[in-house]
Each structure stands twice: as C-alpha cells, then as structure tokens.
Amino acid sequence: MASLNCLVCRSDIEVEEQASTGEIVECASCGQEHEVQVESQLVSIALAPEIEETWGE
Amino acid sequence: MASLNCLVCRSDIEVEEQASTGEIVECASCGQEHEVQVESQLVSIALAPEIEETWGE
Amino acid sequence: MTASEGGKRRAAILGGSGFTGAELYRLLDRHPEFEVAFVSSESKAGFPVDKYFIGSIHKKKPSSLKFSKAEELDGHYDAIFSCLPTGQLPKIVQRVAQHTNYIFNVSGDYRLSDTELLQKHYPETLQHDYDGSFHYFIPEFCEIDRSAKIVNLPGCMAVATIYTLYPLAAEGLIEPRVITDAKTGSSGGGKSTTEHHAERSQNFRAHKLHGHRHRPEIEHALALHSKQSVDLQFSVFSLDLPRGIMATSYSYLKDGVTAADVKKAFYSAYAGKPFLHYFSSGSSTPMIKTVVGTNIAEIGAYVEGRSCVSIATIDNLLKGAAGQALQAANLYFGYPEEAGLQFNGEGAWP
Amino acid sequence: MTASEGGKRRAAILGGSGFTGAELYRLLDRHPEFEVAFVSSESKAGFPVDKYFIGSIHKKKPSSLKFSKAEELDGHYDAIFSCLPTGQLPKIVQRVAQHTNYIFNVSGDYRLSDTELLQKHYPETLQHDYDGSFHYFIPEFCEIDRSAKIVNLPGCMAVATIYTLYPLAAEGLIEPRVITDAKTGSSGGGKSTTEHHAERSQNFRAHKLHGHRHRPEIEHALALHSKQSVDLQFSVFSLDLPRGIMATSYSYLKDGVTAADVKKAFYSAYAGKPFLHYFSSGSSTPMIKTVVGTNIAEIGAYVEGRSCVSIATIDNLLKGAAGQALQAANLYFGYPEEAGLQFNGEGAWP
Amino acid sequence: MTASEGGKRRAAILGGSGFTGAELYRLLDRHPEFEVAFVSSESKAGFPVDKYFIGSIHKKKPSSLKFSKAEELDGHYDAIFSCLPTGQLPKIVQRVAQHTNYIFNVSGDYRLSDTELLQKHYPETLQHDYDGSFHYFIPEFCEIDRSAKIVNLPGCMAVATIYTLYPLAAEGLIEPRVITDAKTGSSGGGKSTTEHHAERSQNFRAHKLHGHRHRPEIEHALALHSKQSVDLQFSVFSLDLPRGIMATSYSYLKDGVTAADVKKAFYSAYAGKPFLHYFSSGSSTPMIKTVVGTNIAEIGAYVEGRSCVSIATIDNLLKGAAGQALQAANLYFGYPEEAGLQFNGEGAWP
Amino acid sequence: MTASEGGKRRAAILGGSGFTGAELYRLLDRHPEFEVAFVSSESKAGFPVDKYFIGSIHKKKPSSLKFSKAEELDGHYDAIFSCLPTGQLPKIVQRVAQHTNYIFNVSGDYRLSDTELLQKHYPETLQHDYDGSFHYFIPEFCEIDRSAKIVNLPGCMAVATIYTLYPLAAEGLIEPRVITDAKTGSSGGGKSTTEHHAERSQNFRAHKLHGHRHRPEIEHALALHSKQSVDLQFSVFSLDLPRGIMATSYSYLKDGVTAADVKKAFYSAYAGKPFLHYFSSGSSTPMIKTVVGTNIAEIGAYVEGRSCVSIATIDNLLKGAAGQALQAANLYFGYPEEAGLQFNGEGAWP
Numbered sequence A, B: 001m002a003s004l005n006c007l008v009c010r011s012d013i014e015v016e017e018q019a020s021t022g023e024i025v026e027c028a029s030c031g032q033e034h035e036v037q038v039e040s041q042l043v044s045i046a047l048a049p050e051i052e053e054t055w056g057e
Numbered sequence C, D, E, F: 001m002t003a004s005e006g007g008k009r010r011a012a013i014l015g016g017s018g019f020t021g022a023e024l025y026r027l028l029d030r031h032p033e034f035e036v037a038f039v040s041s042e043s044k045a046g047f048p049v050d051k052y053f054i055g056s057i058h059k060k061k062p063s064s065l066k067f068s069k070a071e072e073l074d075g076h077y078d079a080i081f082s083c084l085p086t087g088q089l090p091k092i093v094q095r096v097a098q099h100t101n102y103i104f105n106v107s108g109d110y111r112l113s114d115t116e117l118l119q120k121h122y123p124e125t126l127q128h129d130y131d132g133s134f135h136y137f138i139p140e141f142c143e144i145d146r147s148a149k150i151v152n153l154p155g156c157m158a159v160a161t162i163y164t165l166y167p168l169a170a171e172g173l174i175e176p177r178v179i180t181d182a183k184t185g186s187s188g189g190g191k192s193t194t195e196h197h198a199e200r201s202q203n204f205r206a207h208k209l210h211g212h213r214h215r216p217e218i219e220h221a222l223a224l225h226s227k228q229s230v231d232l233q234f235s236v237f238s239l240d241l242p243r244g245i246m247a248t249s250y251s252y253l254k255d256g257v258t259a260a261d262v263k264k265a266f267y268s269a270y271a272g273k274p275f276l277h278y279f280s281s282g283s284s285t286p287m288i289k290t291v292v293g294t295n296i297a298e299i300g301a302y303v304e305g306r307s308c309v310s311i312a313t314i315d316n317l318l319k320g321a322a323g324q325a326l327q328a329a330n331l332y333f334g335y336p337e338e339a340g341l342q343f344n345g346e347g348a349w350p
C-alpha cells in the first residue's frame, strides 16, 4: 500500500500494493482522477487523461 | 360475443360479451382500432379516436 | 399509506395534458410502484390519455384511462402530482388535499414563505386559504418532512442555479455578489405560448434580465443551507432548443480560498448523489445535449485566480420538473431514489 | 461458441472510435450478455475508451479498456462488430475471420453480390480474397444463416426505404416505378466530414439525386423477398439535424388494389415485429423526433385513389446501424430480440 | 392612375400585421415609387406601425403611421396589397375594390375558377358577390391584364412546384404522372399557429400527404401554359426552419426525350427572367439557405436515363408572397421588374 | 494614392477563400469605389473565384479572376485586406507592406503591444520583423492614423464586448470587476474546424471559460479610451447557429450612479454612429437574429438598483470582421462610412 498525495488538493491517496499501471484512483476529498504508474516496484501517480474533446474553433 | 366487421377492410371482428363502451379492439387483419359502443345490450363499433395533433398551419 | 390493488400506489396528475404533466405520466407509467389512476385536463376531458400523448405512440397496450376535469377528482390517492399553471393549485388546494397523502407540486405556489415576496410573485398563494403545511424540497439538500402535505419542488432555473452555487455558499467560500447567466429551451414556458416557432428559431435573445421570480427562491434556498448569503444578479436568455437549461454562475473567491478548496467543496457536496454528476477532473464542462432526456444535472466549477465560473445543465422537464418530482416521491415513499428515472438512452452521442 | 468468464460473451468492435462504433460500445456495455473486450481505433490507440466517449461521461465506473490498433486483434471473440469505413474490412477480413464466430458488419462491403455492381460501388470487396461466406441480413425479413461468418447489415437509408416498400412489393400491389425521396441527418456521414456546421446549419439541400449506392441494394433486397421487382428513383437530401432519416416512397397501386389491401399488407408484414411500429390507424404519420434515440422504425402508408405514399423514419445510428447490428446479434445468439435495445427515454416529448 | 404628392404611388396593406404583410411593408417602405399610406390590423389598430415591426427597429426615422381596422379604409390607393387570411378578402372585396386600381392578393381566394374546386378549397370566394374581374398572375408566365382589378398571386408551394415543372410540361417532355415532395419552413402558416416551437424544433415530419389545395392550382396553372396536363401527387413536409421552401418534382421523360432536351427547355424558359436562377451547368443544386431573404427562385433539373428530378427553392415570404406581389405591381405599373427587390445581403455564406 | 483605371481603387484579399475573406470579396465586389484585383488561397490557387464562392451563384456576370498563392502578390494595391489565419501575416508582412498603402487586418496579429501578452497569445507577431507601424482601430472610437500601414481591426468577441462596456468605462460609472458571458455561432472559428455538425447541433456548451485571448484586448482597448480600467472575467460559449455573437456584460454601478446616468452615457457615446443601434428606450433588447447579415451592432443597457446588464449583438463575419474592415477602409479613404454596407435585407422577420 503506497501512500501518495493528491496532485490537486494534497490529501492522502492510498494506492493498493497490487495496483497496476493504468489503473485510475480517485482522490477521496476532491474527486480528481489519477493514473497509477508502477515502475520497478515503485508506485507513483499522474493526473489521469481527460475526456478528449475536438471542438475545433 | 358479437361478430362485427372491420370498418376499413371488412374482416370479421369478434367483440367479447362483457366488453364495455370505450374499450378498444383492433382488427386482426389490418390493425385498425375501433372503439366499442354498448347501448342497451347492443354492441357496435366505431373508429377509435386518433392521436390528436395540433400542428397548426 | 394504502397501496392500491396489485400492490401499486395510486397516483393522480393535475394538469396532465401539459408539458410537465405528460412527462410525469410517461415516467409514472413505467414506474414499478406507481399506477396512474387520474389525469386532469380541462380542455381534453373525456379524451383517452394514450391517444393524446405523442409519448404514448410506441406503447403496445394503450390504457383506457381518459382525461377528467380537475373538479372530478374523487377517492384516495397515495400521491397527487400537480402540474397546473402557477396560481391554479391554491384555488383548489383545500379540496385536493383531502384526497391524498402528499401533493408533489412542480408549480411555484409554495416555494416562498415571505409574505411580501409572495404578494409580488405568487399572489394566488396568499389569496386562498390552506390550513395544512407545506415544504420546499430539493431532493439533494432538504430533509424529508412527512408532516407536510404539500411537497413543493424547486423552479427549473432556480435549481440549476442552486446546483452551481450551493457548495460555494455552504462552505462560505465566495464574496456575496454573484451573477448567474441562465439559458433555457422553449418547453420551459409550457404548452401555451405566444412565441412563434419562426420567431424563436435561429435566434438567441434575452428573456428576462431583471426581476425573475426564481431569484428570491435561489437566494432563500441558499440562505437556508449556507454559511453565507448571496446577492444575486439573475438574468435569463432564450435558446433555439426545445429542452434544456444551462445556468452559469460567476463568483469571486474570498481571500485565501484556492481552486482545491472549491474542488473539495463540490466533490464533498455532490459525490454519491445519484443524479448530480460533478466533473471533478479537468477539462469536461457541462453541456445541454448530454442531459436532455435524463434526470441528471451536470455540474462543473472552474477557477482561475480568484474568479470562479460554475455551471450546471439540466433537462427542464425532467430534473427541472417531472423527474425531480418523481425523485422526491421515491424518497418520500422509501423507494430507491433512481426508481423509474434511469433512461438507457443516456450517453447517445452525437 | 464459448462464453467468457463471468458468463458474458466476448465482443470486439473494429472502428470503435467512430459514430456507429461509439453507439455499439454504449449498447454492448449495458447488454446483459455481452462484454466488450477489444475496441479498435488507429488514431486513438492507447487512449482509455471511457475517457474518449462523450457517451461515457455519466458512467460511474469507467472501464480501464484502451483502444488498440486493428492489427493488434488477438484471441477469440464470440462476435466482432465491424464499424470500419466501407472498403476497410475486406483488406483484413481473412485475418479477422479467424478470431470470431461472426462478424456483424455495418459497412457496405458485403451487401451486394452482383460483380458489376460491386465493381462500381464496392470495389474493395472484389479486390481482396475472402474464402468464407457472407449473408445480407435484415432482422425482420431474413432467415438466420449460422453458416455465414459475415452477417452484413443493410444500409441506413436502404433499410428505411425497404420498410416503406416491402409489404407493397411482397404482395405485388404496386406498379414497378417507385420514387423514394429520403432525408438524412448529418451523423450519417461519419465523424470525418468536410462539411462545416455553419454550412449545414439553417439549410436544406440535395445530397445525391441520382446514382446512390443504396439504390441497387434496395432493389435487390426487395426482389429477394417479393413477388415483383421495382424500378426505383432514389434521391437523398440533407437535413440540419444530427440524427434521423425519413424515407418517403411514392408508388401507384395496381388496378383494383384498395386502401384496405395496403393496410392489410402492412399490418400483416409488421404486426408483432418488436421494433417496427406500423401506424395502422389513421392520422398519425412517422416523424424523426420520436425515433431518435430508439431502435424503432415508425412506418405508415397513406392511400388516396391509386396513389400511395409510404413513409418510414429511423435513427440512422441505431436502427440504421448499431442497434440493427445488436438486434441481429441477439437473434444469432438466441437472446431476446429486444435485449439491450429498450430505452426508457422513448416517448419524451417535446 | 394618380400618383400621390411627392410623386409616389399610394399603397395600402390589408392584414398588415401578419408575416407577409410585414414583409410587404418593409419592401414598399424602401421602394422608390410607392409609399404606404394605410396598414390594417384588427388586433393592433391604433398602434404605431414602426413600433410593432421587428423589421423596423433599425429604421432611423420611424413613421408616424398607425394600424387601422380594415373597415376604416378610405380614399383612393394606387395599389392595395391584401395579406388577409384566406377567406377574408371575399367578405369585403366589393367595398375594397372601390378604393383602388388594383388589389394584389397573396391569399388563395381568386386562384381557382372551377366551381367545384372553389367550393371544396375556397368556399368563401363563392359565398360573397364580387362583380369585377380577377386574374391569376405568375410574373414569369402570365400576361399582364390591366382590365382585372384583382391580381391574384400564386400559392407559395404551388409556385415553387410550377417552377420545377413548367418547362417540362410546356414542351410536353414528360409522362403525365408526376410526384412533388415539398418541404416548408414554419412561417408558411402565418403568425397564428398552434404548433409550439418545442414541437417543431429538431423534427422533420409530414404536414399534408394528400388533398393539399395547392395541387389543383398547380395542375390548373400548368394546363393553362402547357402542351400537356399532369396528374400530380403532391405531398408537403415540415422543416425546422423559419423560412424557405424546396419543391422536388419527380417525372419520367417521354420516350426519346433526352437530358439535353430538358436542359434546353429549362434554359429557354428561364434565361433572362431576373428572379429565376436556373443552374444550367453542372453540379450546383438549389438550396434553401441561399434564397432566404431574397426574391430569387433557384431551379435545377437533373436527368438520369428517363428519370428527371427537378427542384426549386424560394423564400416563402418573399418570392412566395410579398416579393412576388411587389414584382407583379412593378410590372403592372411599368416599373423595373427588380425595383425594391434587390437585397445586397444576397450571397452571404455561410 | 492611385486609383485604378475606371476610377476604382484596387484591392487585394489575402486568405480570400475563408469565411471572412469570402465576405470581404462579396462586399468589395458591390462597393462603388473598390475593385478586387487579387485574391489569395493556397489550396484553391488557379480556381476561378466566382466558381468557388457560394455567395456568387446569383451573380449574373461571374468575374474571370482566379485565386493566386499569396506569394504571387505583385504590383500595387490601394488596400490589402488580410484574412489569413492568425499568425500568418507576420511571416510575410515585410513583403506585403511594399505592395500597398494600407493593410486592413482582421486577424489578431497586431492588436496587442505588450510583449508578454504577445508572447503568450500571438507569438508569431514577435518572431517576425516588421519595421513599419501599426494601429489598432475600432471605427467608432479610434482616431484615423494614416501614418500606420497596418490597420488592425478588433476581435469579433472583443468588439462586441467593448460595445457593452465602453460608455460605462469611459465615464467611470462602474466598479472595476466586470463579467462578460459571450455566446458565438460556429463560423467564428473559420472554415477549418474539427467540430462536426452533428456534435454542435442541438447543443449549448462552454467554449472557453478562462484565458481567452480577447480578454487582454478588451481590457487594453477600454483602458485606452476610459477613465478607469476594468478587471474582466471573460467566458465564451458555443451556440448552434452559423453566425452571430451576443456579449452580455454584468457590472455594478459605483455608489451614486443612476440608471439615467447609464442611459446618458450610452446615448451620448452611440447616437449618430451609423452602425451602432443603441436601444435607448424601453423594452427592446439586442437579438442575434436581427443583426445577422448586417453590419449593425445592437446595444442595450439595463439597470436595476446598482446592477447593470449591458448587451451587444453583432454578425461575427460582418461587424465582427469583413464589414468592420470595409467600414475602416471607407473611413481611411474618405468614403461615406456606410458605403457598400447597407443591406436591404435588414429587417426581414421572422
């Protein structure tokens, strides 16, 4: 279980040991989605991809 | 059981004894809806009301 | 409360031939726990309900129920849904109240309690005696009060605006001066309108810039549930769309309040509410097209510096009226909040 | 056929980031018996599917599935739905066919069999080897043929037109010369279009007056199921609407044929078909607005003297493509025909 | 004929507060030779004309003219334009005729002469005495008849259809059976409609499939000017647009008639007519968007084999009514045909 | 300045195949004093201009002019109108400037002068040398500066917003914090867009809530001409319309400022400006429909208490771009301000 911080509101985010890259975890305080990244056992998180909109203009 | 004829295609339409005024019966050949009318035991049918549209113009 | 034979609760709809009445009929007709036993219309009395509603053309077994005049209301109903024009229910409320456990009212009649404001915006409410009690009810924020016979739902533009401001006001995050620029489709005015299609079509124009009666309702509702009061400029515009509302609120964050505080306020207020979809992450913003035909409110808040833009979109006839009323009834009768309100069409695009 | 773990059948979508692919994803995602295990897109490969689809914004648990390139297709699928642009499937069909029981194809590739017509309208089909068999399948008229690996669905305007003419042709009621004036919304052309919103908006114009490739398809399909052949003039027009098709067919009744004969032909052909709503009685006529968002075809036939006007409306992305394909899959796999295709939003008005 | 002081001709508009009346007021107001001296409206009588018309908001010097009741008509006018609802002019025609040289009538009252058809479609015309003479007048095809006091303009959908068929019929190129599928915007029904914006919006539906009263008018007009008669199936559909008509006619060429014959017929009939733009070459097809706001009819004819599709688009309020009436008046008074009918806005795109 | 033969001034259009370029071509083509001698397009080079423009289909004598590549620009022009995408003109400005007296530029390149803001919003402007001078020019507020070779017109949403705020800021009537909620049609983004008609249609959504590059332009322009500066929250929304902008600004009056002060400020600023129609009295409010196709800005200001709502509507392609540029050229060359900018279509309703 890795303990990380929300990239928006700094609240603690718990990521389970067996989490795998690409999994989405939500911050429990502000709802921000993060994408889990596991590299040689090291767990980190990045902001999750946003809905892609191609509105033009 | 009254035996009547479809007002559109003339096919037989069976109306059950206990049918009451206002009930809708469909012709089994052409689908036309009819409204049952019971007057002093006498059963007859009329074309059922249509969807009422107020489109203007 | 008595359930009808077949175990379903008996429901009546007053003003059932109008836009919101038709939607309520459609929703109740598919609801697992209700059955519609009475639908009023003055002009269509005697005409079969399922032959009138465009919404019933795809029904395989049309019902034999006919419209009745409101005065023919008789017997007992578990719930009466009133979709009459504002000002009509107060005239008959004493009598109607005797026939039911609850009146779920989508009109404006019992949304305010201040006598002066009532006199200005809802004079009929004052002019007619009603010795029961009533309750202003937003499903997501208000306590269920089973002692009140009239459960009055919020206004459609009012509630969209409240969704944009509630977390900000409840947490006391913003300066009092707030501006809401609301845009609405044409069904918001009901079936009787003098505005021609050819005039509304291909246009965008102001509907009411000052003095809209949803303004005191919003201010009042926020005051009830908030740490702070707001001083609202509320203006409404007309879209060339049949359905849908967007309310866009502009506020300034108090000194020291951050974008993360705003996110936390919205998330904690709305997470878990089945029909409130707060866009917690990033770039998505509420649209009208994706809420039309659903009971969902899309909500987002976007901060830059101290400036906060918060937006909510709803379908005025569903989350703004009929769906909201059914959601309330579900809660009052102890049914799942989403019963009869999930539409598999959600998500069709484009 | 092998069902996947959890008992659900594994489905793949090719061309899953387009308009029809998105609808199929939405439908399969809620279907009780299917699970989507692969979605192809060349341009979005690697991007999470539920982050791309507007239709997924209201999903509570986004899936972790990502788009893959079509060439990455691997393993076995109970059903592969192909939503590629016309001309693409033939290039990879030999390989794709090895990974599935059935390919349900919404493109035009395997709708015709005449070599000359194929050469003219679907040259790619001829240019690439395919040693399996295929089957043109309209759910309401065609027999299930489980020996064919490719189940090719009809064209969207073709099928709307066929619904207007099938009973007349099948019973041999009309003279051969028939005219169809079809109108379509803008999603019919797929997500890649060069037509600007500002150009299509507030306009109504001809799209293709002669030579549309749905014409031979219609003539062929009617010939297969009919006592008579028709000689069709087929013209298509563009509506300022995102979705929906109306096909209006004009025919002349043979001498002696009556309005009642026409009614009987339509009623006997369509009564009991779950998605074909024939307006048997009177004044209702098919509209686009009431079929959008549904898998329903509204159908009517209106006779005066010897002149017959028959009309069908459908949603091009549902009954014209994704819904039709799922309806076919339901029939092929022995599920209820309506599984996953009932939308509670049906009937919303206005 | 007497010209008023300042040299301008005095014009009156009956039914001047409606859609076509407002357009006529706008056109006459800028016309170099006419001045509007009387505008009738029953409901707005006494109200200043330029305060009522949206079309006048940009006028720098609003006129002081007020609406009057039709019965207040007095004095002499060079031209009276009648924009009353069909059936109203016959009631007052005897009196109105005394006050003018010509009545240019956009209603249907004096379009037909067959008593049986009048009884069916325009009963008021028969019920009221009128001892003068009248003339059905399409500016491009009909002779000026200065002996007739009533110059009756064609119906808006009728004239669009006539433009699609006239060259074919006049030259006797087609088989008699012809089909016209016409689509119209919502202003075609006038300002009093019961159709709600929310119902028409986002829809496309049939308006009248059989029995439209423009059908006998078209058949009659073509017979007058043609070598052959046509047997017309005429159906009308409703567009979600405020203005504009497209008439699409489907005909079969007689044996031996070629595409070149059709081109020659259209070109020789329409070349040189200032408001008829025949697309003689290539791929352009008539659209609604490019004729709205103009007095132009776009016309095209497209042949494949023996099948001919001919299309015309017009603005129903201009070329279909007010513009056509002014064009007629220009011809009757000997002014340039285009006077007051050139709009520099033509060609705005998109 | 040299006039061409025939006495007309020679004009060139860069980026002439786009939306604003096409409008400029249409306007100049009818202008009494200009003749278009060069039109650039990279993709259409060699194609006849009048065969490309939809706006030319009704021209009786198509011109023989063909599109050229921008690099082929040669000879001398009295005026060059640049309608290139923002960022393109700076790349070639040194060369272009040698061929003309003035460049009227509708792109954003030379609207700002602050280096930091340029770096952020218009980096190309900084990256390319230009040793001449330029001038930001709003026809109604700015002095003519004939020493500047580049006359840069304002942004379309910027100028609509400026019209709502200029009198308030110029007279110092409001508190600094101002909010503008702007709505725009789809042609605002130019002909190359990735937004599909089916996606924009039947929707209303946010386009850009924070960080729009018209914001610094507005703040800057107001500061130049005003007693006070404003701190603007500027958000933009997308309408399902091809053309038209509404900017709605919300401000608070300073203590002691009255509704009458606001009226006086607007009236004195705008009375007499030929294209600014200030609704000085009463209940009229600006609409999009009545300005589309015109060079007019409708403007209104509505006060209740200390809250002021001011609104302006324009056609983005005319008053927001091509019309504005021609109005500027008229002023620079000493022609009547309205030359070539009066459309008789003004006032068509509905």
Ligand SMILES: NC(=O)c1ccc[n+]([C@@H]2O[C@H](COP(=O)([O-])OP(=O)(O)OC[C@H]3O[C@@H](n4cnc5c(N)ncnc54)[C@H](OP(=O)(O)O)[C@@H]3O)[C@@H](O)[C@H]2O)c1
Pocket (backbone or CB within 6 Å): C014, C015, C016, C017, C018, C019, C020, C021, C040, C041, C042, C043, C044, C070, C083, C084, C085, C086, C088, C106, C107, C108, C154, C155, C156, C187, C188, C189, C190, C191, C192, C316, C317, C320, C321
């Ligand atoms: N439309 C919305 O988006 C919306 C949203 C939230 C709340 N509301 C509120 O909901 C209420 C109904 O709105 P709506 O849009 O459904 O209106 P509507 O379409 O005009 O329908 C009104 C209904 O009341 C009936 N009615 C009219 N006058 C009546 C009278 N004097 N006595 C008894 N019945 C009468 C009408 O039937 P007959 O004419 O056949 O008699 C019709 O059934 C209004 O108070 C409105 O403010 C509407």
Ligand SMILES: NC(=O)c1ccc[n+]([C@@H]2O[C@H](COP(=O)([O-])OP(=O)(O)OC[C@H]3O[C@@H](n4cnc5c(N)ncnc54)[C@H](OP(=O)(O)O)[C@@H]3O)[C@@H](O)[C@H]2O)c1
Pocket (backbone or CB within 6 Å): D014, D015, D016, D017, D018, D019, D020, D021, D040, D041, D042, D043, D044, D070, D083, D084, D085, D086, D088, D106, D107, D108, D154, D155, D156, D187, D188, D189, D190, D191, D192, D316, D317, D320, D321
């Ligand atoms: N739209 C309708 O109403 C309708 C109705 C009936 C039938 N159809 C048929 O259904 C098919 C799909 O239509 P649509 O409207 O969904 O089209 P669309 O929106 O253009 O989608 C096409 C899909 O194919 C992918 N694609 C494009 N080019 C490709 C290539 N060269 N190789 C592999 N994949 C490619 C696209 O993904 P990427 O671009 O991300 O790679 C996208 O996922 C067409 O054959 C059409 O005729 C459409």
Ligand SMILES: NC(=O)c1ccc[n+]([C@@H]2O[C@H](COP(=O)([O-])OP(=O)(O)OC[C@H]3O[C@@H](n4cnc5c(N)ncnc54)[C@H](OP(=O)(O)O)[C@@H]3O)[C@@H](O)[C@H]2O)c1
Pocket (backbone or CB within 6 Å): E014, E015, E016, E017, E018, E019, E020, E021, E040, E041, E042, E043, E044, E070, E083, E084, E085, E086, E088, E106, E107, E108, E154, E155, E156, E187, E188, E189, E190, E191, E192, E316, E317, E320, E321
């Ligand atoms: N709209 C079209 O596209 C079009 C095209 C071609 C021909 N037409 C024909 O033109 C005529 C007018 O059409 P419209 O669209 O302008 O109709 P409209 O908008 O309904 O206007 C009708 C006018 O007549 C007046 N009026 C109504 N009832 C009257 C009565 N009983 N006695 C005297 N005046 C009365 C109305 O004024 P008040 O209500 O203020 O009294 C109004 O000024 C119709 O005959 C129509 O068929 C219309």
Ligand SMILES: NC(=O)c1ccc[n+]([C@@H]2O[C@H](COP(=O)([O-])OP(=O)(O)OC[C@H]3O[C@@H](n4cnc5c(N)ncnc54)[C@H](OP(=O)(O)O)[C@@H]3O)[C@@H](O)[C@H]2O)c1
Pocket (backbone or CB within 6 Å): F014, F015, F016, F017, F018, F019, F020, F021, F040, F041, F042, F043, F044, F070, F083, F084, F085, F086, F087, F088, F106, F107, F108, F154, F155, F156, F187, F188, F189, F190, F191, F192, F316, F317, F320, F321
């Ligand atoms: N649209 C509006 O409402 C509006 C309003 C105010 C200001 N503006 C500004 O006006 C400018 C033009 O806008 P628009 O809407 O007319 O755009 P547009 O429709 O995209 O037209 C752009 C024009 O520039 C040409 N072009 C494109 N890329 C080029 C390049 N790399 N080099 C040279 N020429 C190129 C195009 O021709 P080819 O593609 O044929 O080469 C076309 O003629 C923009 O800066 C815009 O911000 C627009």
Ligand SMILES: [Zn+2]
Pocket (backbone or CB within 6 Å): A006, A007, A008, A009, A010, A011, A027, A028, A029, A030, A031, A032
């Ligand atoms: Zn967080």
Ligand SMILES: [Zn+2]
Pocket (backbone or CB within 6 Å): B006, B007, B008, B009, B010, B011, B027, B028, B029, B030, B031, B032
């Ligand atoms: Zn029958």
